[in-house]
Amino acid sequence: MRFLTAGESHGPQLTGIVEGLPSQLPLTVEDINPWLKKRQGGYGRGRRMVIETDTVEFMSGVRAGRTTGAPVTLVIKNSDYRNWVEIMDPAPGNEPRKKALTAARPGHADLAGGVKYGHKDLRDVLERASARETAMRVAIGAIAHKLLSFFGVESASFVDGMAGVWSQVPFDWSLKERIEASPVRMTDPQAEAEVIRRIDEAKAAGDTLGGIIEARFKGLVMGLGSQMHWERKLDGRIAQMVMSIPAIKGVEIGPGFSNAMKPGSQVHDPIYWEEGRGYYRQSNRSGGTEAGMTTGEELVVRAALKPIATLMKPLPTVDVVTHQPADAARERSDVTAAPAASVILEALVGIVLAQAYLEKFGGDTLDELVERVERYKQRVLAY
Ligand SMILES: Cc1cc2nc3c(=O)[nH]c(=O)nc-3n(C[C@H](O)[C@H](O)[C@H](O)COP(=O)(O)O)c2cc1C
Numbered sequence: 546m547r548f549l550t551a552g553e554s555h556g557p558q559l560t561g562i563v564e565g566l567p568s569q570l571p572l573t574v575e576d577i578n579p580w581l582k583k584r585q586g587g588y589g590r591g592r593r594m595v596i597e598t599d600t601v602e603f604m605s606g607v608r609a610g611r612t613t614g615a616p617v618t619l620v621i622k623n624s625d626y627r628n629w630v631e632i633m634d635p636a637p638g639n640e641p642r643k644k645a646l647t648a649a650r651p652g653h654a655d656l657a658g659g660v661k662y663g664h665k666d667l668r669d670v671l672e673r674a675s676a677r678e679t680a681m682r683v684a685i686g687a688i689a690h691k692l693l694s695f696f697g698v699e700s701a702s703f704v705d706g707m708a709g710v711w712s713q714v715p716f717d718w719s720l721k722e723r724i725e726a727s728p729v730r731m732t733d734p735q736a737e738a739e740v741i742r743r744i745d746e747a748k749a750a751g752d753t754l755g756g757i758i759e760a761r762f763k764g765l766v767m768g769l770g771s772q773m774h775w776e777r778k779l780d781g782r783i784a785q786m787v788m789s790i791p792a793i794k795g796v797e798i799g800p801g802f803s804n805a806m807k808p809g810s811q812v813h814d815p816i817y818w819e820e821g822r823g824y825y826r827q828s829n830r831s832g833g834t835e836a837g838m839t840t841g842e843e844l845v846v847r848a849a850l851k852p853i854a855t856l857m858k859p860l861p862t863v864d865v866v867t868h869q870p871a872d873a874a875r876e877r878s879d880v881t882a883a884p885a886a887s888v889i890l891e892a893l894v895g896i897v898l899a900q901a902y903l904e905k906f907g908g909d910t911l912d913e914l915v916e917r918v919e920r921y922k923q924r925v926l927a928y
């Protein structure tokens with residue numbers, strides 16, 4: 546399964562093409578739109594999210610609520626486009642009416658992208674660097690999750706810490722509903738209240754916040770990915786996908802960074818076997834992968850999100866036309882995107898996992914795939 550996305554943040558629409566889905570996968574917009582809604586939410590988002598109500602349309606590959614096996618084309622319209630029609634006009638002639646953005650914003654694609662692609666209006670850079678693109682990838686992730694649901698895979702995601710405040714309530718699958726209802730997608734009501742206070746404080750100060758986010762997956766079979774060659778290692782593929790989310794600056798599988806400070810005896814997970822249950826672990830300090838393959842335990846993916854780069858109290862920069870010192874351009878902006886990023890993390894790791902299932906089990910139809918996954922589960926038990 547491969548995919549492409551296209552579309553500018555303030556252009557008419559985002560487009561996605563997904564190729565390699567099995568046929569007969571039940572699929573409606575209702576499988577996708579709730580994910581888009583969740584991605585738009587979260588305390589600390591800016592005014593753009595009031596303008597947009599993201600919903601997806603199928604343009605190919607789905608008939609009567611099922612995939613046909615043909616490439617699936619998805620579209621999400623940008624409601625904000627109506628306010629940007631002239632600025633985003635592809636036809637020549639509107640340039641004088643365009644508001645050129647020339648004060649490169651530190652922390653954004655503006656400077657390197659402007660130099661690399663030869664743009665002096667940095668809008669031509671930022672329109673594609675914007676995290677708006679993740680709306681389409683989350684839509685594609687929702688399809689991946691739909692597929693995973695047929696293999697018995699379940700997922701969750703949350704914000705573990707923000708602004709120096711850590712959740713004190715450890716994740717438990719029974720907390721999923723609370724997380725979904727939380728304005729900052731936290732497990733801990735006390736931490737949540739404090740984090741909301743700090744977001745308000747940051748906003749009032751013209752500042753921004755990042756956070757630590759986590760996604761979990763249970764029900765995965767042992768042996769997705771491969772140790773045999775570097776680019777087939779599942780943890781490597783997950784890291785690439787996660788780092789491609791705008792503003793993510795660190796990724797770990799399980800407690801990867803804190804494990805690095807401990808002796809091996811406190812890090813690795815002893816192996817047990819029981820009749821009827823097969824192989825299992827009593828701990829999951831590996832976070833669910835060993836040597837680029839799933840262990841069959843929960844997969845735990847954590848990521849660090851930097852604070853939003855556009856500051857209402859802007860940092861010093863240089864105007865790329867005049868080369869004079871300037872204040873960084875101020876665009877309408879989020880104060881934090883950590884809750885949204887946790888949803889993106891969960892959706893996008895789902896894509897990597899769906900790809901791993903499709904690679905391992907093949908299958909042109911959903912039935913074939915499910916049958917092969919079930920047969921493999923029996924093999925794992927009997928091993
Ligand atoms: C959901 C989401 C929303 C974002 N919203 C903003 C925003 O409103 N303003 C901003 O400056 N950066 C925002 N970002 C981050 C920038 O897109 C990102 O920092 C920038 O493109 C530079 O890329 P890098 O941080 O990966 O280096 C957001 C990121 C995510 C994941």
Ligand SMILES: C=C(O[C@@H]1CC(C(=O)O)=C[C@@H](OP(=O)(O)O)[C@H]1O)C(=O)O
Nearest residue numbers: 591593674675676677680876877878879
């Ligand atoms: C549009 C989205 O996020 C945007 C991501 C973003 C950025 O610089 O990454 C900047 C902001 O865009 P705007 O200037 O239009 O307000 C965010 O709103 C979205 O998540 O759908």
